[in-house]
Amino acid sequence: MLALSLIGIGCGDPEQLTHAATRAINAADLVLIPRKGSAKSDLADLRRTICADVLTSDNTRIAEFDLPVRDAGEADYRKGVDDWHDAVAAKWSQTITSHLEGDGRVALLIWGDPSLYDSSLRIAGRLDPLPEIEVIPGITSIQALCAAHALPLNDIGEPFLVTTGRRLREGGWPVSADTVVVMLDGGTAFQSLDPVGLQIWWGAYLGMPDQIIMSGALAEVGPRIAALRQEARERHGWIMDCYILKRRP
Incomplete structure (x- = not known):
């Protein structure tokens, strides 16, 4: 039987x-x-560096594949995601079949943790036949962001909300929330909010040599974060960031 390990790598x-x-x-x-x-x-x-550093087994092979690109122009967001997941699952199956005969264990190195705003578990569920699935948890960007800022995520006895940039932009500040973690923000959704009373802790390329962080009152540092983010994206060709917002009296 085919087994699939989804391994969180931080x-x-x-x-x-x-x-x-x-x-x-x-x-x-x-x-x-x-x-x-x-x-x-x-x-x-x-991922190549991690494999080179930790692989001691001579029996483990490495196969690379080109990840399908999601159609960002699809009007129906959920349908666009579903179609993309189908394409990724098909690519997984094709790559596995090309490099592994019969049964065996396949590993995918998942950025952060497979359970948090990652689609690997949903994609794995589309494989046919369905493999035995093992999940190895990893350090999330939320943990890395809090560590970088030496910030306790929740206030004493209080909850926090994790959401996406798209939902923050479309729905505004979540009702009854005082602490909001924002992930998968393709832009700067925090600029759509009234900044009065809001503090932000932002970070990009967390855990990488190019890590950058900034924090302060949103009204003051929000424009500076937006400019720094744009400059970093142009320099690297991509950006991966997240941030925490807290509402203060």
Whole structure:
């Protein structure tokens, strides 16, 4: 039977790799490395570095594949995502079949953790036949962001909300929330909010050598973050960032 290990590898720092992740990588017969185009070659390079650093098994092979691109122009967002997941699942199956005969264990190195705003578990559920699935947790960008700012995420006895840039932009500040974590923001959704009383803790390329962070009153640092983000994106060709907003009296 085919087995699939989804291994959380943290946010860019190879030292964030857990012992469980190292064991799972070495237990795999095949490690899949997705390529996301030349602009995001850093992400594939990091996965290659991790494999070079921790792989001690001579029986583990590495196969790279080009990740399908989601159609951002699809009017129906959910349909666009579903179609993309189908295409990714098909690419996984094709790559596995090309490099692995019969049964075996396949590993995918997942940025952050497979459970948080990552589609690998949903994509794995589309494989036919359905493999045995193992999940190895990893350090999330939320944890890395809080660590970078030495920030406790929740206030004492209080909840926090995790959402996306798209939902923040479309729905505004979530009702009854005082702490909001924003992920997958393709722009700067915080600029759509009334900044009065809001504090922001922002970070990009968390855990990587190019990590940048900034924090302060949103009214003051929001424009500076937007400018720094644009400059960094133009320099690298891509950006991966997230931020925490807190409402203060």
